[in-house]
Amino acid sequence: MAELGELRQEIDRIDSEIFRLFTERAEVSSGVAAYKREHGLRVFDPTRERAKVADAERRVPEDLATYAQVLMELLMEASRARQHALLGDDADDATLRLIREARARTPELFPRSAHVACQGVEGAYSQLAAERLFRRPNITFAPTFDAVFRCVGQGLARYGVLPIENSTAGSVNQVFDLLMEHSCYVVRTTRVKVDHNLLAKPGTTLADVRDVYSHQQAINQCAEYLSGLPDVRVHVCENTAVAAKRVAESDRPDVAALSSLPCAGLYGLDVLSSCVQDRDNNYTRFACIAAKPQIFPGADRTSLMVVLPHEPGSLYKLLAKFYALDINLLKLESRPIPERDFEFMFYFDLECPVAAPEFTALMASIGGLCQECRYLGSYAEVI
The missing domain is CATH 3.30.70.260 (ACT domain)
Incomplete structure (x- = not known):
């Protein structure tokens, strides 16, 4: 049996031959690109590529068939990419044209102030995100995520700010679905540290609380804390700030909201428990959307x-x-x-x-x- 060093030398020799042939193949591919340009042919030929991949399977032992197909697919992909580059046909790609036009018309500086739509009411985390993105935002509050998209799409607001992902609760799927439905574009993102607090009207104690209101994401993020309140009913509402506002306007002394600390001062509520989220490193990503692509x-x-x-x-x-x-x-x-x-x-x-x-x-x-x-x-x- 050959020594390991000898076997590795043989592999190195074979690899050198493979790369020599790979370079030779790329040079021939350049000729294919020139022919296709002259005759107005498309780079991608699915019929030939399927035949080449099927042929690769037949050229090797059965236990190597799958690997040979993958190798051929990678070779064909590399060849296509090289032909696209040589032909310069990316200029005709609709998405790349959209991107180039967006870059050309977008100002060099992100605006310091703008009319921005956010979901919820005063004190919402979306407002905090908007104030991080813009130094002086003029904020319009909308009742739903869909309403924010409609404000932007109809030109009632230049931008919209919406939550898209939380570090513990995951993606806000509704926003992604609406992003597709309304054909809006993300132009900037930011992260906001999320600290949920249990807020109630002055005089209410933790033992008094029977109903807690908040957004579904906040409820998910505070699941462990809420499980320690077995006699409390949890209700989903549109927004954490909406929950705080609802509690402040209620005439019941046994309701509370999971909301931000600024909402306590904003709506005159007491903090019964602070930072009740399951994880301290709780961040939410917010996207700033626009009706047309802007690439700063x-x-x-x-x-x-x-x-x-x-x-x-x-x-x-x-x-x-x-x-x-x-x-x-x-x-x-x-x-x-x-x-x-x-x-x-x-x-x-x-x-x-x-x-x-x-x-x-x-x-x-x-x-x-x-x-x-x-x-x-x-x-x-x-x-």
């Missing part, structure tokens, strides 16, 4: 919605592209597609400067892997 300098995050073919390996192929381009994924989450049984869309948050060539390469070629790809915006996050 420094944008290094992008959100996408993707519908993939319902077949084995479709998600893997897309993830392989992120890996090949060295693009980090910050979020990957599936959501059911309305009116389609057991079919899902995927939300991606990726980390890559919008001006980077890797980003252009991704956006120019991602469409060939997807049934549908929706661009949801490129932005920076304010910490």
Whole structure:
């Protein structure tokens, strides 16, 4: 039996030959790109690619068949990307045109003041997020998340600020669904530290409380604390600030709200228990949305919605592209597609400067892997 060092030397020799042939293949691929340009042919030829992948399976022993197919798919993907780059046909890509136009018309500085729509009432966490994003926001409060989107879509507010994700309770799925429904774009995000407090009218004690009101996310984030109040009924309402306002306006002495500390002062309530969330590192991400894409300098995050073919390996192929381009994924989450049984869309948050060539390469070629790809915006996050 050969020594390990000798076997590794043999592998190195084979690898060198593989890379020599890979380079030779890329050079031939350049000729294919030139031919396609001259004859007006599309880069992506699904019939040939399927045949090549099937042929790869037949060329190797059975136990290597799957690996050979994956290798051929990666080779074909690399060839497509190179041909797109050589042809410069990304200029014709609708999403890239949208991004270039947005970058060209977006001011260099994020506005210090603007008319902003938030869900809830005075004291809502969305208000705190808006005040972090804008130095002097003119805030209009809307009763629902959908109403915020409608304010932005109808031009009644320039921007909307909405919660999209919590570090303990997860994504606010309704907002993601509305983002798709209303075709709005994320232009900036921020994080707000969330400290929930049990607030009640002056004179109410913890032993008096029989009903607690709050938003579903806050209730989820305080589940452990609430489980220690076995005789208390929990009620969902539109917003933590709405809950505080409702308690302040109630004539009952046995109601309380899970809400922010500023709401205590704002609505004249006492703090019965402070910081009752299950985890101290409780943050909520908020998105600032606009009716049209705006890409401010420094944008290094992008959100996408993707519908993939319902077949084995479709998600893997897309993830392989992120890996090949060295693009980090910050979020990957599936959501059911309305009116389609057991079919899902995927939300991606990726980390890559919008001006980077890797980003252009991704956006120019991602469409060939997807049934549908929706661009949801490129932005920076304010910490």
